[in-house]
Amino acid sequence: MNDRFLYQARPKIRDEFADSLYAELTRPRTSLPRPLAKIRSRSTALRFMGLLALGLAIIAACAYHVLRPTYRNVGDIWVYEISVRYVPPLLSGHPATAEAPTRIPLSDALAMLDFPLQLPAWTPDTFEIYSNNQVIAPSGPPYRTIFFYWANPEGDSILLVARRFEGDYAGQVSGPRGSWRQVTIHGHPAVLVCGAFPPPSASEVTLPSVQPSIQRWDDTLGLTLVWVEDNVFYQLETTGDYIPSRDLIRMADSFE
């Protein structure tokens, strides 16, 4: 078979190409070599850079969309959607000396409130109200915010915060996306948040210079239920998994 023409027609390989390619291949590198052909072709390099920039922009946009805190409106309540991770601020100097909250008996507290307060007719088993040790905050009278505690013999507690508000802003509750859901209390839209950030460790509390560690949202660390009724913002909180969400909702539904 006469195929000499095939050999005769082919071009001679350029010496400078062979030498430069060999030098490029064997050049010591500290990182992965870039594709030679790609950097040789300007259009390919530009396309590569464009795709890289586009990819980074998409990643940044997705990260921003996923991570940025957002507000969502549920009835009169704002839900502040936060990240599942949280870095507490580094404490420095001396702790602030806040004015001690006022503790007064329940009957006195109710008398000094400037709004009619509803109380639950039903509480989970063994939980009882601390009738003589209520906390009123932060100033008054007349008081606009009141804290109530219910506790059981095991030391578990349920906290109620009730606050009268004026204007459009009732209040907000925080939780990562997926940690909360809308429920109904007395026909009003309400928000139930499952979980919380773990409390700071003892060393972080007692040693202000200790860098706080990153906290991750824990779905088992209690429940928060908020709703609005008659211009009063109600917030029921538990700090563990000792009360199921249906009981907390039942307790809220029994307010009268």
Next chain:
Amino acid sequence: MRNSSDHPGEEDDWRSVYEQMLPRVYYFFCYRVGDDCLAEDLTATTFEKAWRGRKRYRKDRAGFSSWLFGIARHVAADYFRLRKEDLPLDAVVEKASDPPVEEAVQRASDFERLSVLLLRLANQERELISLKYGADLTNRQIAHFVGLSETNVGTILYRAVNKLRAEWETEG
């Protein structure tokens, strides 16, 4: 005696392997894509991939030349795939109605003439020509690569070369 191109494991051998294999890879691409500048780019890509993967190459799996031309075939396939994606519709139309081939052949260099003739071949024929006359592989090695019998490879090559030679002589 072992062929040095089949044992490039130590970096000391790389220079001699490179010198031996570079023309084969380059000519493989020359025949495959019909463009000497593009052939340099694709050759560089192939050697770069081989250089980066030289630690992964296992001597017992296949000869170095087979491994290297396996890479080269993938590089070529990638190139054709990307070119197909990039080619705008009007370019396709222009290309289809293009060839004043005879005119081009007249004024082209030998390689450009050959490239034009190679473009007339079927893709499989062109690949076999590239592997045979560019990569300098045997019919058996080519058959292993492309999944045909050795006889088939020989037959296709025989017909393709005869066709090319006839056109070469006619248009020369």
